[in-house]
Amino acid sequence: MTAQVTEIERTYDPVSVSPLAFWAGTWEQRERSFKFLRDERPVSWHPPLEGALMPPENDGVWVVTRHEHILEVSKNPQVFSSARGVMIEEVPDDINEAASSFLVMDGPRHLSLRRLVSSAFTPKQVARIHDQIRRQASAIVDGLVATKEGDFVSQVSKRLPMWTIYEMMGLPEDQRELAAHHADGMVSWADEDVAAGREPGEVLSEALVTLLQIGMEHTERRRAEPKADLWTNLIHAEVDGQRLTDDEIASFFVLLSVAGNDTTRNTISLTARALQDFPDQKALLLQDFPGRITPAIEEFVRYATPVMTFRRTATRDTVLGGQQIKEGEWVLMMYASGNRDERAFDDPDVFDILRPTNNHLAFGGGGPHYCMGNFLAKIQLTEIFDQLLHRAPTLRLGEPEYLTGNFVRAVKSMPYTL
Amino acid sequence: MGFADAAEVRKYIGGIFEAAFEDPEIGPKLRDTGIVLQFTFTEPDSVVVVDAVKATVGDSADGAAPGAVMSMAADTGNAYWQGKVNLPLAMAKSKIKVQGNVASLLKLAPLGKQLFPVYIETLRSDGRDDLIV
Ligand code: HEM
Numbered sequence: 001m002t003a004q005v006t007e008i009e010r011t012y013d014p015v016s017v018s019p020l021a022f023w024a025g026t027w028e029q030r031e032r033s034f035k036f037l038r039d040e041r042p043v044s045w046h047p048p049l050e051g052a053l054m055p056p057e058n059d060g061v062w063v064v065t066r067h068e069h070i071l072e073v074s075k076n077p078q079v080f081s082s083a084r085g086v087m088i089e090e091v092p093d094d095i096n097e098a099a100s101s102f103l104v105m106d107g108p109r110h111l112s113l114r115r116l117v118s119s120a121f122t123p124k125q126v127a128r129i130h131d132q133i134r135r136q137a138s139a140i141v142d143g144l145v146a147t148k149e150g151d152f153v154s155q156v157s158k159r160l161p162m163w164t165i166y167e168m169m170g171l172p173e174d175q176r177e178l179a180a181h182h183a184d185g186m187v188s189w190a191d192e193d194v195a196a197g198r199e200p201g202e203v204l205s206e207a208l209v210t211l212l213q214i215g216m217e218h219t220e221r222r223r224a225e226p227k228a229d230l231w232t233n234l235i236h237a238e239v240d241g242q243r244l245t246d247d248e249i250a251s252f253f254v255l256l257s258v259a260g261n262d263t264t265r266n267t268i269s270l271t272a273r274a275l276q277d278f279p280d281q282k283a284l285l286l287q288d289f290p291g292r293i294t295p296a297i298e299e300f301v302r303y304a305t306p307v308m309t310f311r312r313t314a315t316r317d318t319v320l321g322g323q324q325i326k327e328g329e330w331v332l333m334m335y336a337s338g339n340r341d342e343r344a345f346d347d348p349d350v351f352d353i354l355r356p357t358n359n360h361l362a363f364g365g366g367g368p369h370y371c372m373g374n375f376l377a378k379i380q381l382t383e384i385f386d387q388l389l390h391r392a393p394t395l396r397l398g399e400p401e402y403l404t405g406n407f408v409r410a411v412k413s414m415p416y417t418l
Numbered sequence: 419m420g421f422a423d424a425a426e427v428r429k430y431i432g433g434i435f436e437a438a439f440e441d442p443e444i445g446p447k448l449r450d451t452g453i454v455l456q457f458t459f460t461e462p463d464s465v466v467v468v469d470a471v472k473a474t475v476g477d478s479a480d481g482a483a484p485g486a487v488m489s490m491a492a493d494t495g496n497a498y499w500q501g502k503v504n505l506p507l508a509m510a511k512s513k514i515k516v517q518g519n520v521a522s523l524l525k526l527a528p529l530g531k532q533l534f535p536v537y538i539e540t541l542r543s544d545g546r547d548d549l550i551v
Pocket of ligand 1: 103104165263310363367
């Protein structure tokens with residue numbers, strides 16, 4: 001097969017993903033547009049995403065909807081760089097730098113910084129805290145079954161990820177709620193409900209500055225009183241013979257807070273609801289929980305796709321899916337679409353916990369930025385669903401209240417009864 | 419080394435905005451922001467008020483109340499306009515305090531970036547290498 005290269009046509013695609021209204025709509029509405037784009041124009045040109053933080057500097061952006069092209073972009077970091085930002089709308093450089101640490105770096109610097117913390121997230125290290133996570137999941141479900149009704153997100157989903165990431169860091173318990181709250185703020189700026197009359201930039205700035213402060217205070221705390229935790233290790237770690245600066249460590253704190261909280265939380269909420277909507281799948285899982293939970297979790301994250309998008313920037317002229325991409329242009333990966341690509345998954349809209357192969361993009365499309373916390377997330381999901389399915393069989397969930405935004409697929413609240 | 423007195427602060431930091439208003443590309447964009455921004459500096463004490471609507475740079479907010487007030491040491495201001503200070507990190511360390519509308523400052527960010535080289539060039543051509551960070 002020879003690749004056809006379309007001449008550069010800078011007309012915007014009529015099926016636009018740019019308006020905020022697109023992201024305020026439902027998953028199903030977006031999927032209809034994505035499906036059309038996957039079939040007809042898998043790499044398409046769009047106006048800059050309607051953002052609220054600053055005026056866009058580009059004329060347009062490339063939107064990538066097929067599974068195969070998302071893999072191609074992810075695995076080719078020399079051409080598709082993260083260093084110029086990974087959010088699909090325009091965010092000021094200062095914010096990227098302070099909030100995203102090695103997520104927005106390329107090459108050796110990315111690798112060195114990632115290595116500093118990645119050792120704490122290997123299967124072996126995570127196995128060491130597995131028991132603690134199990135106990136915590138059990139305690140959370142103790143709390144749940146003692147109630148009759150409430151909000152599932154605050155009662156269950158939010159707690160295990162929050163406990164886990166901050167326990168690893170050694171953050172004092174009385175700081176954790178506040179930190180998790182501001183981690184939410186970092187992904188919620190486009191939501192009117194969260195903003196409550198404030199401008200998006202104010203929400204983001206307050207969340208970021210507060211998280212940086214909590215991180216800086218924690219660094220001082222651990223410097224004065226070292227413990228056997230991730231934070232103490234980070235303070236003493238050296239990259240190329242140099243210690244990290246306090247600013248760099250604070251930025252790590254923000255990255256880990258956001259990555260460790262919102263993603264797993266939303267997977268728990270969305271999966272709890274999926275298991276209710278597909279009772280046959282729940283029954284299948286319960287028939288052999290230990291034997292089926294591992295493949296099931298891959299389906300949980302594919303089906304939920306809590307991280308809907310990330311971006312890269314072309315470092316040189318290139319061709320992707322037959323389109324000519326110019327140096328400096330933005331390439332937006334729609335994981336939400338790639339995870340429903342019928343070329344990669346049979347019956348992609350079906351929640352099927354026994355999919356024989358499940359090469360999903362929920363943790364990214366491979367390459368150097370592939371989710372560092374994926375083992376940790378999987379252990380949390382295993383333990384919380386073990387507890388929920390076995391100990392709260394009468395759990396009934398109501399309608400999820402979704403967050404408006406183009407980054408995480410977040411459930412703000414979801415009522416439950418027992 | 420740093421700024422000798424308030425007049426110098428106004429000359430250089432205020433000067434950035436005077437140059438910006440005159441720039442055919444940056445000027446209109448700056449005016450479009452409609453912002454009235456006050457800088458309150460210490461060491462030396464000085465105030466610079468930028469009124470994007472009237473395209474003026476002064477030393478007090480006569481008339482329009484500022485939409486945002488940024489307070490910092492003059493040294494921090496000098497480094498900021500050379501692109502050497504990260505705003506959220508500086509705010510977290512209370513090196514820069516912002517009262518009022520932070521969101522409007524974020525919207526200024528892309529313009530700010532374009533002004534850094536202009537500022538550095540001004541310092542250089544005035545022989546003020548001592549102020550270059
Ligand atoms: C179900 C839960 C999770 C999902 C769906 C998820 C998803 C993702 C995705 C899509 C990426 C970007 C991959 C890429 O650019 O190729 C990523 C990166 C990352 N994730 Fe996760 N994540 C989850 C849980 C976690 C947890 C619990 C942590 C723990 C701290 C974590 C830490 C990170 C970090 C640090 C990165 C940046 C890696 C880098 O830039 O090198 N994630 N994650």
